Every structure is written in C-alpha cells, then in structure tokens.
Amino acid sequence: MITVWGRANSTNVIKVLWLCEELNLRFSRKDVGGPFGGLQTPEFFVLNPNGVIPVIEDDDAVVWESHSVLRFLAQKYGSGGLYPADPAGRSQVERWLDWHISTLAPALNPVFFALYRAPAEQRDQAALKMLIERLTAVISRLDAHLSAQPFIAGASFSIADVAFGNSVWRWFSFSFDKPKFPHLEQWQSRVSDRPGYQKYVAQPLT
Numbered sequence: 001m002i003t004v005w006g007r008a009n010s011t012n013v014i015k016v017l018w019l020c021e022e023l024n025l026r027f028s029r030k031d032v033g034g035p036f037g038g039l040q041t042p043e044f045f046v047l048n049p050n051g052v053i054p055v056i057e058d059d060d061a062v063v064w065e066s067h068s069v070l071r072f073l074a075q076k077y078g079s080g081g082l083y084p085a086d087p088a089g090r091s092q093v094e095r096w097l098d099w100h101i102s103t104l105a106p107a108l109n110p111v112f113f114a115l116y117r118a119p120a121e122q123r124d125q126a127a128l129k130m131l132i133e134r135l136t137a138v139i140s141r142l143d144a145h146l147s148a149q150p151f152i153a154g155a156s157f158s159i160a161d162v163a164f165g166n167s168v169w170r171w172f173s174f175s176f177d178k179p180k181f182p183h184l185e186q187w188q189s190r191v192s193d194r195p196g197y198q199k200y201v202a203q204p205l206t
C-alpha cells in the first residue's frame, strides 16, 4: 500500500491526496510537518533530503516534489487521460505544472503566509498590498488562459488541474477585494464536484 507523508492541510500534500482519489488508490497518510514536526530529522532526511512534504513510498519507490509524485502516480496507475502519452499533449500538462511551481506558487505562497501564518501584529500592510498586486497579475494570466479552453492543459481533465485545485481554492477563499475572474470561476465549478476535490481541496484555510 502507498504511504503518503504529510499533514492534510498542506497545499502540496492536497494535490497528492486528490490524485489518489481520482485513481482510486488505497493509501495511509502520516501526519508530519507543521505542528506535527518530524521533517528535520535524520529519519525523514533519508526519505527527502529537503525535509519537506509531500513524500510517498510505494513498494521500493520513494518520490518527493509534489508534481513528480503526480506524474509518478498517473504513469503507474492511470489509464493515460490524466497524463497524456503523446508529446504534444504531454507538453501542455508539463508546461502548466512547471508554471505552477515557477510562477504561481512563488506569488501565492507569500500572500498565504502573510494572512494565515504570520502573527497579525507583524503584518506589514504595504508589503501585503504589493504581494496581492503581484498575485493578482499572475491570476489574471491564468484566467485569460482559461478563456480559451475548459481545463488547464486543454480539452480534458489532467494532473495539471489536480495541481492547481488547492491554489485556486486558496485564491477564492482569500477575503481581500479582488477583480472578477470569470473563466477561473468557471474552471473551479467545472472541477469542484469531483469527489477528491470535495474531500481534500474544499476545506477552510488553516
């Protein structure tokens, strides 16, 4: 059976849990990270020398980096649709997985940390405003992208949608004023009735 290492409110662990549900995989999950600790230990460094979650163990394979985990599970257990085999289709998935890590996450995470992790009295409102502006510009690009196609990587649901689910959920959950992004809203309602989304993604932010 697959073991997923990581607390269930971690945005990167949520991707893996949602995909396990999509693939109907049985797994056990170990609470590490955040208040549970356990990442900066010699035992955990053997699993992931970076000391971060998620990590999965599946037979002899140990996989870390959330998008590598998505690729691994989709290749091993998926029937092809979630992670297309043809190079052109696959490159659509790959570029958005990379864009998430290189562009969306670095814009989103500082806003999340400022609002949900930093003590309120340490909040720098001017800095937060700039972070929100930067994030809004990135989200507007995603909205424009989704004006042309129903799913992140094209005409059908893929692991790219799984990667984006919790980030977009966080964006819409933030309570600050935001412009309307109708295409992104439509995408969210398109994926939100999937059981794995309901179970793991659509949770109050903590």
Ligand SMILES: N[C@@H](CCC(=O)N[C@@H](CS)C(=O)NCC(=O)O)C(=O)O
Pocket (backbone or CB within 6 Å): 010, 011, 012, 013, 032, 033, 034, 039, 051, 052, 053, 054, 064, 065, 066, 067
């Ligand atoms: N690029 C990595 C980032 C992993 C990461 O930063 N994980 C966070 C949780 S979302 C973590 O381990 N934080 C330390 C903690 O939870 O204690 C991935 O996609 O897996």
